[in-house]
Amino acid sequence: MHILILTDRVSNQASLDSKDTRVQVNQVKQALRSLGHEVAVAYFSMNLAITGRTIERSQCDLVFNLVENLSSASLLCLPPLLCQSLGVRCCGGSAHTLLLSAQKTEAKRLLVSAGLPTPRWVEERNVFSQTWYLNTHLILKPTDQEASLGIDELSVQLFSTQEELSNALKGGSIFAEEYIEGREFSVSLLPGGEVLPVAELCFIDYPAGRRKVAGYEAKWEVDSFAYQHTQRRFDLPKEDSALVAELKEKAVRTYQVFGSTGPARVDVRVDGNNQLFILEMNSNPCLERESGYAAAALQAGISYEQLIERLALEA
Secondary structure (H helix, E strand, O other): OEEEEEEOOOOOOOOHHHHHHHHHHHHHHHHHHHOOOEEEEEEOOOOHHHHHHHHHHHOOOEEEEEOOOOOOHHHHHHHHHHHHHHOOEEEOOOHHHHHHHHOHHHHHHHHHHOOOOOOOEEOHHHHHHOOOOOOOOEEEEEOOOOOOOOOOHHHEEOOOOHHHHHHHOOOOOEEEEEOOOOEEEEEEEOOOOOEOOOEEEEEOOOOOOOOOOOOHHHHHOOOOHHHHOEEEEOOOOHHHHHHHHHHHHHHHHHHHHOOOOOOEEEEEEEOOOOOEEEEEEEOOOOOOOOOHHHHHHHHOOOOHHHHHHHHHHOO
């Protein structure tokens, strides 16, 4: 196949998560070429007419979407939507799914409407209509950013008055979610909803009182305490069998609620009573060789090259 990798222009001054896109592009390109595909790379422009002409002139059979660094997560639906309008197959999350899952609070409303568990939350517009959150640990999160941007252990805060929280949420760009103390899991799914082995994100040797948050530092800043003390494991104990089964079932339901057809990763917190809380679904999970998604595939006996080939063929 003739495959066009569509990605972002990333400057040398870009954030760590943005620079990681370069790594993904190079690794995906190498994998596709090793499989015998003809591969070219092009850069996405918010001038969709220019990007559309680039795609058409490439005469590609497939666009492999690795556009990840637009100013808002709500814009990430544009590359697949453009491909759809051009009649070109696109690998990755669909425009429909990316749009539904982009705005975190809207995504949580969708989960609730489907009867799926997600932590309680508060937005600027409804701070003064409820009080359950007072003196309850909350984690402040951006409403429309990916890659855990702006999230770390200091995002977990207590508010004793409605006015305090209202000031913290002023502007509407962040919301407050109930912080769930407990374990964290990731459930990766292949296109079509096939579930890969469940991974637990373990917080190793965290001091008492330090909040266990899989935030930006834990994912990107290699010299940080959070990165060095956060480890992924797949060898879950037998006593977790029922929990793993429930994690898979809830992940599939989440996948279906968002109308997913491509790859996805569902992040879940589990409290001390083994109650599940869906945090979010990522419709374009990181495809770097060392990523959690690739690691889950490898646990299922799928090599990195086989994974990339499958994503391309099933787009």
